[in-house]
Structures are given as C-alpha cells and as structure tokens.
Amino acid sequence: MSTATPRIDWTRRHMPLLAGIRERFVETKPFDGMTIGFRIHLEPKTAVLVETLLAGGADILAIGNQGTTQFDTVEHLIDAGAVIIEKPGESKDDIRANLATIAAAKPEIVLDNGAELIVRCLEEDNHPIGATEETTSGAILLREQYQERIPFPVIVINDSPLKAIVENKHGVGESTLDEIVRTTNVMLHRKRFVMFGYGWCGRGIAMYARDRGADVTVVEIDPIKALEAAMDGFSTDTAESAAQYGQVFVTATGRGNVIPYELIEAMPDGAILANAGHVDTEIDIPTLHERAGRIESTTSVTRHDLPSGRSVFVLSDGQMVNLAVEGGRGNSIEIMDLGFMLQAMSLERIATGAADLVPGPQPVPADINDSIAVAMLASFD
Numbered sequence: 001m002s003t004a005t006p007r008i009d010w011t012r013r014h015m016p017l018l019a020g021i022r023e024r025f026v027e028t029k030p031f032d033g034m035t036i037g038f039r040i041h042l043e044p045k046t047a048v049l050v051e052t053l054l055a056g057g058a059d060i061l062a063i064g065n066q067g068t069t070q071f072d073t074v075e076h077l078i079d080a081g082a083v084i085i086e087k088p089g090e091s092k093d094d095i096r097a098n099l100a101t102i103a104a105a106k107p108e109i110v111l112d113n114g115a116e117l118i119v120r121c122l123e124e125d126n127h128p129i130g131a132t133e134e135t136t137s138g139a140i141l142l143r144e145q146y147q148e149r150i151p152f153p154v155i156v157i158n159d160s161p162l163k164a165i166v167e168n169k170h171g172v173g174e175s176t177l178d179e180i181v182r183t184t185n186v187m188l189h190r191k192r193f194v195m196f197g198y199g200w201c202g203r204g205i206a207m208y209a210r211d212r213g214a215d216v217t218v219v220e221i222d223p224i225k226a227l228e229a230a231m232d233g234f235s236t237d238t239a240e241s242a243a244q245y246g247q248v249f250v251t252a253t254g255r256g257n258v259i260p261y262e263l264i265e266a267m268p269d270g271a272i273l274a275n276a277g278h279v280d281t282e283i284d285i286p287t288l289h290e291r292a293g294r295i296e297s298t299t300s301v302t303r304h305d306l307p308s309g310r311s312v313f314v315l316s317d318g319q320m321v322n323l324a325v326e327g328g329r330g331n332s333i334e335i336m337d338l339g340f341m342l343q344a345m346s347l348e349r350i351a352t353g354a355a356d357l358v359p360g361p362q363p364v365p366a367d368i369n370d371s372i373a374v375a376m377l378a379s380f381d
C-alpha cells in the first residue's frame with residue numbers, strides 16, 4: 001500500500017459527487033475500450049477522479065503538471081491500474097517527451113490542464129474524439145491560436161458558471177484567507193484590507209476577508225464591477241489612494257503588474273502583500289527584489305526593505321498564495337469534488353456522444369451544470 005493511500009481514503013470520503021457517479025460508471029462503463037490521455041496535477045483529489053474513470057472502464061495514461069506531482073499518489077494510482085509515465089525530477093525536455101509519448105499513443109479522449117497535450121495531439125494529427133480543458137489560460141490558447149484547426153470538441157471546464165461560483169468565489173475566497181492567516185499568524189480584525197480585482201475570485205476573497213473582521217476596500221478597473229463592489233457594501237478606491245492606507249493587499253486579476261513597484265513604495269511600513277491570481281507577475285516582485293532586497297522573515301513570508309526605510313512583507317514571492325505557501329493545499333476537497341464532477345460528466349458526454357457536440361472549445365453543456373447543482377445541493381442534506 002502506498003503511503004498516500006490513507007490520505008486518498010480521507011479525500012474520497014469527502015467527495016460525495018464523484019462517489020455517486022462512480023456507482024453509475026461501474027454499471028454503465030462509458031469508457032470501455034478507451035484510453036484517456038490525462039494531464040493534470042497528480043495529488044489525492046485528482047487521484048479520486050482517476051479512480052472514478054478507471055471504474056468506468058477507462059485506461060488511463062497520465063502525467064502531472066510540472067512541479068506539483070505527489071509521487072506517493074502516483075504509486076497509489078499505479079496500484080489502482082493507471083499508467084503514469086512521469087518520474088521525479090523531470091526537466092522541461094522530459095515533460096515535452098512525455099507529452100509526445102501520450103499523443104503518440106492516440107488516446108481516444110484527452111483531459112488537459114493548460115492545453116499542452118491537446119496542442120501536441122493537434123500538431124501530430126493524432127486527434128482524439130474529444131477533450132476537456134480545465135483552465136481559462138488553456139482555453140485562451142486554443143481559442144486564439146488553434147480555433148480553426150480543432151476538428152474535435154473541447155469542453156472548457158472553467159467556462160462553467162458552477163465552477164465560477166463554487167470554486168473561484170467560495171473555494172479561492174476561503175482558501176486564500178485561510179492560508180494568509182495561517183502563514184502570517186496575524187489577526188485580520190480591523191485590518192485595512194485592499195482587494196485588487198472584483199471578478200469571481202476577488203468577490204470571494206473580499207467576502208471572506210470581511211467575514212474575518214477586516215475593513216475591505218476594493219480596487220477594480222471595470223466600473224460595473226466597482227459599482228457591484230460598492231452595492232455589496234465594500235469601500236472602493238483607486239490603487240494610488242488605497243496604497244496610502246492599506247495594511248494587507250491581495251491581487252486576483254489574472255493580469256501582470258497590477259501592483260507595480262512605485263505603488264509598493266507608497267505603502268505603509270509593515271504592509272503585507274499576496275497574490276491569488278494564476279500568474280505570479282501581478283505584484284512586481286523582480287523590481288522589489290532588485291531595489292529592496294529579500295530576507296526570509298518566516299516560512300513563506302519575505303521582508304523587503306525599501307529605500308524609504310519602510311519594509312513590506314510578501315507571501316510566497318507573489319505566487320498563488322492558497323497553493324504556493326508551504327503546506328498550502330488549495331481549495332477544500334468538497335469544492336474540488338464539484339470541479340472534478342464537471343470533468344467526469346463532460347468526459348462521459350464525449351465518450352457517449354462526441355458526434356453530437358460541435359468541434360472546438362465550448363462550455364460545459366447546460367444539462368450537466370444543472371444536474372451537478374442538484375447533486376451538490378442534495379449532498380448538503
């Protein structure tokens with residue numbers, strides 16, 4: 001037994017939606033005779049998804065996303081019957097070779113996280129009957145560079161309104177606040193908390209920060225979203241003005257240089273900065289390192305001494321704070337149960353009805369969203 005098995009048992013126990021569909025898959029075997037080329041983080045929550053697909057008759061040929069693979073989870077999955085070709089410590093060249101190996105195996109279906117495997121299949125003319133793509137960034141790549149060249153359906157999981165509400169708003173909101181408080185060990189009550197971005201993630205982070213007693217101000221460049229923040233009861237302000245008084249600054253915009261170095265120079269002594277967005281360029285960390293040095297204060301917290309004599313503190317060097325801080329575990333298991341249920345049902349739809357789907361990137365079919373919402377509500381009882 002792998003050392004990960006008890007952890008995966010614990011995770012499975014908190015994934016009631018996948019447990020439900022697994023029972024159905026055991027009966028219907030929608031993936032019988034099919035190989036799923038699988039590329040997503042390999043950790044206990046995705047392990048339960050892999051188990052579910054195996055129960056549906058799939059052969060799994062998998063690698064993880066770079067840097068996040070837990071190899072004791074891999075051991076567990078190999079025992080369960082999956083084929084995983086990733087080895088510890090692989091270079092970018094090894095990863096490219098692994099992607100090529102999966103594409104050359106001509107999987108009937110692809111599950112991707114970042115679209116690299118889908119692109120590889122396209123470039124080698126090894127077309128699956130359909131694919132799913134987990135992320136917005138992967139979907140943007142496919143839509144902007146390959147739209148006309150994709151002859152098979154690609155269901156974009158991140159386009160689901162359910163994922164936006166449950167994962168981005170509540171999952172990221174809760175886990176971001178959890179990791180900020182756990183990592184800093186600092187109380188948020190009455191702290192002046194500045195939220196950059198009031199999209200799905202920003203709404204959640206602002207809401208959970210308020211729940212913890214912080215005084216939240218929202219900085220948002222879209223006037224409609226800024227109005228929404230105000231109607232939701234938050235103060236709104238410009239970045240330049242909020243930089244003068246904020247004590248905790250968090251970004252979740254998906255854009256680069258949202259907090260440029262000049263803005264950091266204006267912040268009060270002791271300001272704490274963190275990013276929850278996917279890219280680690282939302283805060284201008286390179287200039288901060290260059291001009292204000294970098295001293296490890298405590299685990300995942302670095303101090304930067306500005307020429308003004310003030311210091312600011314950055315969590316996990318501006319990488320996604322809910323995942324990248326030491327011990328960060330991301331969204332809760334139940335939240336990912338919903339995300340992976342979207343995956344399982346979309347993969348089933350491809351396996352059983354790809355011909356009825358249009359080619360190219362597309363949202364999760366509406367009936368799948370509806371049935372998962374019903375199932376999640378029922379799981380609360």
Ligand SMILES: NC(=O)c1ccc[n+]([C@@H]2O[C@H](COP(=O)([O-])OP(=O)(O)OC[C@H]3O[C@@H](n4cnc5c(N)ncnc54)[C@H](O)[C@@H]3O)[C@@H](O)[C@H]2O)c1
Nearest residue numbers: 197198199200201219220221222252253254258276277278
């Ligand atoms: N940490 C996680 O676990 C996690 C999970 C899901 C998504 N994400 C990432 O979080 C980021 C945000 O996702 P989302 O779903 O909220 O996106 P979204 O598009 O709904 O919201 C982004 C918001 O940021 C605003 N914005 C853009 N530039 C700005 C600026 N300079 N100043 C202030 N506001 C600005 C936009 O107007 C928009 O309202 C993305 O990078 C996404 O990939 C992270």
